[in-house]
Amino acid sequence: MFNGFLEDLVNNLKKLPGIGSKTAQRLAIHLISKEKADAINLAESIKDAVQSYKHCSICNMLSETDPCLFCEDSTRMENVICVVENTQDAYLIENLHEFRGRYFVLNELLSPLDGIGPEEINFPKLERIINSGEINEIILALNPSAEGESTINFLASQFEVKNIKITRLSTGLPFGGDIEYTSSLTLSNAFKRRYSVTE
Amino acid sequence: MLISSLKIKNFRNYSDFKIKFNPEGALILGENGIGKTNLLESISYFAFGKSFQTSRDLELINFSKAFFRIEAEFIIQNKSYSFEAASDRSKKIIKINNLNIARISELYKHLKVVYFSPNDIEIIAGSPVFRRSFIDQAISQYSFEYIEALRIYKRILKQRNALFKANYSTKEKRAWDEQFAQVGTNIIKLRLKYLATFTPLLEKYYKKISGAREKLNADYKYSFPNDDEDIYDNLMDHLLRIEEQEKHQERSLAGPHLDDFDIFIDSHSARNFSSQGQKRSIAIAMRLVQTELIKEKDDDTPILMFDDVLADLDKMRTERIIEMLKGKHQIFIATPNVTNYRSFGLPEIDLKHELGKTSET
Ligand SMILES: [Zn+2]
Numbered sequence: 001m002f003n004g005f006l007e008d009l010v011n012n013l014k015k016l017p018g019i020g021s022k023t024a025q026r027l028a029i030h031l032i033s034k035e036k037a038d039a040i041n042l043a044e045s046i047k048d049a050v051q052s053y054k055h056c057s058i059c060n061m062l063s064e065t066d067p068c069l070f071c072e073d074s075t076r077m078e079n080v081i082c083v084v085e086n087t088q089d090a091y092l093i094e095n096l097h098e099f100r101g102r103y104f105v106l107n108e109l110l111s112p113l114d115g116i117g118p119e120e121i122n123f124p125k126l127e128r129i130i131n132s133g134e135i136n137e138i139i140l141a142l143n144p145s146a147e148g149e150s151t152i153n154f155l156a157s158q159f160e161v162k163n164i165k166i167t168r169l170s171t172g173l174p175f176g177g178d179i180e181y182t183s184s185l186t187l188s189n190a191f192k193r194r195y196s197v198t199e
Numbered sequence: 200m201l202i203s204s205l206k207i208k209n210f211r212n213y214s215d216f217k218i219k220f221n222p223e224g225a226l227i228l229g230e231n232g233i234g235k236t237n238l239l240e241s242i243s244y245f246a247f248g249k250s251f252q253t254s255r256d257l258e259l260i261n262f263s264k265a266f267f268r269i270e271a272e273f274i275i276q277n278k279s280y281s282f283e284a285a286s287d288r289s290k291k292i293i294k295i296n297n298l299n300i301a302r303i304s305e306l307y308k309h310l311k312v313v314y315f316s317p318n319d320i321e322i323i324a325g326s327p328v329f330r331r332s333f334i335d336q337a338i339s340q341y342s343f344e345y346i347e348a349l350r351i352y353k354r355i356l357k358q359r360n361a362l363f364k365a366n367y368s369t370k371e372k373r374a375w376d377e378q379f380a381q382v383g384t385n386i387i388k389l390r391l392k393y394l395a396t397f398t399p400l401l402e403k404y405y406k407k408i409s410g411a412r413e414k415l416n417a418d419y420k421y422s423f424p425n426d427d428e429d430i431y432d433n434l435m436d437h438l439l440r441i442e443e444q445e446k447h448q449e450r451s452l453a454g455p456h457l458d459d460f461d462i463f464i465d466s467h468s469a470r471n472f473s474s475q476g477q478k479r480s481i482a483i484a485m486r487l488v489q490t491e492l493i494k495e496k497d498d499d500t501p502i503l504m505f506d507d508v509l510a511d512l513d514k515m516r517t518e519r520i521i522e523m524l525k526g527k528h529q530i531f532i533a534t535p536n537v538t539n540y541r542s543f544g545l546p547e548i549d550l551k552h553e554l555g556k557t558s559e560t
Contacts, residue, residue, distance in 0.1 A: 110374065112361035118371060146354040146378065154374035 006032065058129075060105035060122055062087040070094075070103055077101040081129065082139040083155065085109055085148070093141060096188045101137075104129065109147035110154055121151065123158070130159055137165040139194060144169075156197040167194040200275040200310065200499050201529035202242055209264040211237035218553060221546045224503075224530035228537050229550035235533035238550070239314065239504045241269050242531075245282045246312035246502075247336070248293060248303030256286040273310060276499055280309065304339075304346040311340050311501035313490045315508045319482040323469050327459035334460065337489040338393045341496050345389045352382045356451055363449040376438050379454065384431040386455040391419055394460065397488055401462075404484040404491075407523065408516050413465045415481070422457035479511055483520065490528075505532045510539065518542075 002010050006028055013024035031039040055061070056068035063069065070076065070090075080101030084090045090103045106121040108114075118124070129135065140155055142148040156166050170193035201222050207213045212234045227235050240250050240259075250259055260267045266287035273280045283294040293300050295309065321329040338345040359375045394417050402415040423437035437453050438445075445452050462469040462481060469481055493501045503524060509517045509532070521543050524530060532540055537547065 110371065112358050112365055112367070112375075115365065117365065117367065146351055146358060149378050150355075150358070150374045153377045154371055157370050157373060 002028075055105075055107070059103050060107055060125070061090055061103060062105075075100075078134050080137045080139065081135050082141050083126070084141050085143065089141065092184070092187065093191065096184060096191060098188060098191050099139075101139075106142075106151070109142065109145070109151045111147050118154070123155075126155075127158070130162065130164070135164060137167065140166065140168045140197065141191070141194075142168070152197065160197075166197045168197050169194050200273060200502060202271055202273050202502060203279075204272045205238075205242060206270040207238075207241050208268045209261040210241050210259055210267040210269055211261060213237065213241070214261055214264075216554065218548070220529070222529060223526070224528070224532075224545055225548045226537060226540050226543075226545045227531060227533040227548050227550060228535070230535050233550050233554070235535075235550060236506055239506055239531060239533060242271065242502070243312045243314050243504065244269060244284055245271060245273070245293075246306060246310045248284075248306045251314050251316065256291055257288060259286070260288075275309060282310070302350075304343070304350065307339050307346055308343060311493045311497065311499075313486055313493070313501050313503050315483060315486050315503070315505045317506055317508050319486065319508065320475070320478050322482050322485060323462060323473070323478040327457075330459055331456070333485065333489075334390060334393070337397075337492070338389060340489070340493050340501075341393065342389060345386070348382055348385045348389065352379075352386055352455065355379050355382060356454070356456055360450045363446050363451075372442075376435060379451070380431050380434045380438065383434060383454045387419075387421075387430055387458065390455070390458075390460075393492075394419060396492065400488040400491055401481075401484055404487045405481060408484055408487075408512075408519055409477070409480045411477075413477075414463075415469075415484075416463040416466070418461045418463060420459040420461060422455075422459075423453040476512075479508075480516065483508065483512075487520075487523075490524075500528045503528045503530045505530070507534050510534065510536065514539070 002025065009028045009031070010021075010024045013019055013027050014021060019027070031042070052064050053062045054066065056063045056066055056071055058067045058071045061068045061070060065072070077100055080099075081104050082090075082093060082099055082101055083104045083106060084093065085106055085108075087105055090105060093099055093103075104122075104126050106126075108116045108121045110116060110118070110121060130138070138155070138159060140152045142152055152168055156168075159166055169187075169190040201224075202220050203222075204219045205217070207216045227238060229235055236252075240252060243251055244259075249256070253259070256267075266285060268283070268285040270281065270283045273282060281294075281296055283292075283297075285292050293303070293306065295305070300306065318329075322333045335345075335349060339349065355375065355378055359379050362372060362375055398415065398417045401417065405415050406412065423434055425433045434453065441452055451457075464473050464477065464481070467473070469478065473481070490501055490503065509520065512520075517539065521530075521540075525543060530545065532543075532545065534540060
């Protein structure tokens with residue numbers, strides 16, 4: 001029953017996170033049968049956003065401008081950097097209004113199974129920022145998964161000799177839990193009660 | 200806890216089957232090959248999230264069918280729960296009261312089944328794999344912390360093994376080693392704690408079954424040099440020493456996934472110095488201790504399944520075991536031979552008859 005363009009649409013929707021076959025079919029039918037102008041607008045805005053957003057050359061955050069608004073903002077503290085896995089996590093933390101420093105987005109976590117090592121998590125770039133000497137606290141705001149924990153261990157071991165305070169979010173986050181699915185109250189507490197990794 | 204009804208579709212030899220159970224359980228009768236074990240397997244799927252015989256769902260799907268589905272009503276702490284599990288070739292879905300569970304480990308929290316398998320003698324006589332899977336299952340039913348630690352350990356182990364196939368820096372390896380040793384140490388400590396509670400009970404149950412007075416002991420065997428004092432440091436040191444070997448074999452060569460434990464009977468290794476009959480009695484005693492510890496922890500009684508295991512014991516031992524458990528648990532005994540068990544007064548289910556009933560409707 002699904003063929004041609006509609007089949008393509010269903011298959012493309014299915015690639016989105018959390019969308020299964022049934023949902024993809026329902027969405028596709030909805031898009032082509034209801035307000036057509038809305039669907040065209042959606043298509044346009046997807047295209048605009050995708051084409052105009054790229055990774056900030058300083059912090060890797062997805063941004064319309066380069067450098068991003070965070071890196072451009074001179075009112076933010078220059079000496080504290082919060083390391084996150086992805087742009088979404090940075091926004092979650094930003095929405096807590098607890099943090100006014102810089103961000104650094106790894107885009108990946110260490111995962112030998114996927115061939116992801118220090119290069120792939122943008123470690124050399126982070127190292128250059130830290131070596132510039134302006135930073136005196138690194139907050140490692142990563143998920144407490146196997147990959148997140150190893151990335152925390154790795155980054156902490158790299159910077160521990162530099163006389164920099166290195167903290168991580170408190171274990172208010174359940175072990176194996178996910179920042180994205182944590183309530184903002186829990187995340188806010190985890191952020192406030194962050195603790196030193198290197199003692 | 201108990202199961203009150205079961206519906207299975209396309210599972211092993213069952214294409215479409217429905218049955219109700221009594222709170223006391225049942226004697227499941229039928230000749231070999233008719234599907235007694237498969238019936239127990241389908242019920243216990245809800246306790247383990249997989250079969251007790253294979254971790255591949257594919258093998259459970261009835262020949263030439265695309266999926267299987269099992270539905271069951273359980274009563275846990277006097278509340279009624281509906282469980283549902285379905286698996287096709289690519290994914291499985293498990294629901295409790297119509298809600299998808301996020302992780303298999305949630306099943307361990309709800310439902311406890313102890314399955315006395317004819318292969319349990321391997322826990323004493325077989326390779327370390329059997330003992331590790333026994334202890335991992337038993338502690339998972341006992342401590343939720345353990346299931347979580349085990350899940351994360353397995354993930355780290357996979358990652359660490361993949362690391363040995365790649366080019367890595369010393370600091371990158373250390374990042375994985377630290378976590379591996381940390382979670383590994385937690386697992387070992389939980390195992391030691393469990394064994395410390397387990398061993399005295401093992402001797403008690405062994406005596407009850409066999410009437411013998413031998414002393415039983417369990418000793419944890421590490422896959423790395425360790426004196427119990429500082430497990431984490433000892434494991435970390437060892438990982439440094441064996442790096443070249445691990446790199447060469449591209450896998451992790453020390454840690455709880457390779458640890459073992461020995462059962463001693465009057466200070467001789469039960470594996471090497473006990474008779475078949477002693478081994479069998481010890482294996483059953485181990486399952487009984489597993490049962491006892493779940494009971495202590497949950498304040499509820501696990502469902503017990505004896506898959507033709509009592510047949511090899513003499514009548515007196517069998518009676519001692521059933522007398523101990525009857526009226527306290529829902530008990531299923533699968534057997535081709537009713538005469539050994541008739542005296543226990545469990546309701547009888549004639550599988551051949553039941554299978555015929557379903558195919559008529
Ligand atoms: Zn930026």
